[in-house]
Amino acid sequence: MTDLKRRRFLISSALGVSALALSGCDRLEQSPEVGGVIRSAEKLTMSAQRLLLGRDALAREFAETDISPAFRVNGTSAPDGEAYAQLVEGNFANWRLKIDGLVDRPLELSLADLKKLPARTQITRHDCVEGWSAIAKWTGVPLGSLLAATGLKPSARFAVFHCADELEKTLDGSGRYYESIDLIDAFHPQTILAYRMNDQELSVGHGAPLRLRVERQLGYKQTKYIMHIEIVDSFAALWGGSGGFWEDRGYEWYAGI
Amino acid sequence: MNQETQPLRSTPLQSTPRRRAIFIRRHAVVTRLSHWLNVVCLSFLILSGLQIFNAYPQLHWGQYGMDSDPAFLTIGASESHGTPHGFVEIGSVSVPTTGFLGLSKVEGEWTPRAFPTWLTFPSYQDLAAGRNWHFFFAWVFVINGLVYLGYGLVSGHFRRDLTPKAQELAPRHFWREIVDHARLRFPAGEAARHYNVLQKLTYIGVMAGLLPLMILTGLTLSPGMDAAFPALLDIFGGRQSARSLHFITASLLVVFVIVHVAMVILSGPWNNLRSMVTGRYAIRSKEPDA
Known part of the structure; x- marks a missing residue:
């Protein structure tokens, strides 16, 4: 081949390859093999962050003056269904938080019971996976103190939060919101079950009567409308098997990033 | 660029008999591999980054x-x-x-x-996939960068090829290089063996300025990293500032890539591409009509 022909050949093959690359890109994402490799980075991220974080490194706590004027009501703004409506009507007097699963002493607590327990108040930043942030003041019971009271069995590994809201309407109920965290985050000092926000009772929009704050992770971990906490050794058997509503839809289980 | 190695071959190039060319070994294998790996990483990082941006297209x-x-x-x-x-x-x-x-x-x-389908990865709206790919290539990018950094320090590549010499920074020389660059007069002969001072400063600016800024502002977006290194929030003035700086720095990197590719094309695309693939770079002697 002459120089010119070779150049033409090289140019056209380069153009061909880039066109192929553009159309093939989406197919790359849809390939289970490639996806498996790409998603393996989550484990690396989690190990690296846990190494750097340790158990007890605290998320930044802010001053009253840093509280943001707006805080988006995200996900569900009010759970559907007669049962939740009745709870709201009765001011959550009939609501009970169940903690069971791999525990020695299952608990059932009313909102009044929770409010009698030692509380923690913290002003922290909420980071949505979409990219926005808002700062609010939260008051609630440290989850670790409740779990300690139940006496975890040696096989306990995760706390699963079952919620009252259905974010996606499905026939099999798989659209119900749930989440899970491991025991390192469950016993972290800033991990609380919050019933107050910005010195007010937690509103329905923000998850009344109780929502989780797990401050070193993203917003989708901060479940609202908590009804039941289940201690498990694996979340593989729950719904999509990935440990949470958004995890079942492709998002990372470890949401520290 | 490796000045210590001997020219691979010193024969005239057959296809252009009017000019004599010698080949030098311009880029070491580590440089070449890390360069092309960077091309892949940056492509995916930018396209998946715009996918992530699209989920919340405002900066604060x-x-x-x-x-x-x-x-x-x-x-x-x-x-x-x-x-x-x-x-x-x-x-x-x-x-x-x-x-x-x-x-x-x-x-x-x-x-x-916010950004059209042809500028995001995946092309369709999928924040979860965009994040997965962004973080995977962020890891590859950082590891690749560390390998290159280690190589550059140990081999003397940074000292020899990228550190500007005192006379290059003298105002008169500096000004002449700017004028030459603006007139698209690229070095030939002996001068083509080295990066010119504008190249050196640009590469140093990207490697020591933009890329670390890119990584640090990216880490500040992670609530986990903010807990591990709260100073990140003070350095950048908050998570939303860091998100804005992440976007601005990425835009500057895109500007760099555009100028870089333009310069490659203007100063002899085939010679430049060959040197970044095989390592061999042709230097044409000045005398005939250059």
Whole structure:
């Protein structure tokens, strides 16, 4: 081949390859093999962050003056269904938080019971996976103190939060919101079950009567409308098997990033 | 660029008999591999980064920011007289960008979308996938960068090839290189063996400035990293500031890539490409008509 022909050949093959690359890109994402490799980075991220974080490194706590004027009501703004409506009507007097699963002493607590327990108040930043942030003041019971009271069995590994809201309407109920965290985050000092926000009772929009704050992770971990906490050794058997509503839809289980 | 090695071959190039060319070994294998790996990483990082940006197409300064909070940049779509249009709002200035930013066609339908399908990975809206790919290539990018950094320090590549010499920084020399560059007069002969001072400063600026800024502002977006290194929030003035700086720095990197590719094309694309693939770079002697 002459120089010119070779150049033409090289140019056209380069153009061909880039066109192929553009159309093939989406197919790359849809390939289970490639996806498996790409998603393996989550484990690396989690190990690296846990190494750097340790158990007890605290998320930044802010001053009253840093509280943001707006805080988006995200996900569900009010759970559907007669049962939740009745709870709201009765001011959550009939609501009970169940903690069971791999525990020695299952608990059932009313909102009044929770409010009698030692509380923690913290002003922290909420980071949505979409990219926005808002700062609010939260008051609630440290989850670790409740779990300690139940006496975890040696096989306990995760706390699963079952919620009252259905974010996606499905026939099999798989659209119900749930989440899970491991025991390192469950016993972290800033991990609380919050019933107050910005010195007010937690509103329905923000998850009344109780929502989780797990401050070193993203917003989708901060479940609202908590009804039941289940201690498990694996979340593989729950719904999509990935440990949470958004995890079942492709998002990372470890949401520290 | 490896001055210590001997020219591989010193024979005249057959196809251009009027000019004599010798080949030198310009780029070491580590440089070449890390360069092309960077091309792959940056492509995926930028396209998946725009996918992530699309999930919340506003930029703020400070610790918090959402919706009604003051934003200095918004890419959006709005409707007037029943016709939707796309816009980019910077401060109080709004620029119509229908068809490109804010509103573009997705499978033939006008759709509100900050960046169009051909600038995001995946092309369709999928934040979860965008994040997965972004973080995977962020890891590859950082590991690749560390290998290159280690190589550059140990081999003397940084000291020998990238550190400007005192005489190169003298105002008179510096000015002449700027003028030559602006006139697209590229070094030939002996001078072509080395990077010129503008190249050196640009590469140092990218490697020691933009890339670390890119990584650190990216880490500040992680609530986990903020707990591990709270100083990140003080350095960048908050998570939303870091997000804005991440976007601005990425834009500067795109500008660098555009100028870089333009320079490669203007100063002899085949020679440059060959040297970054095989390592061999032809130096043409000055005398005939160059």
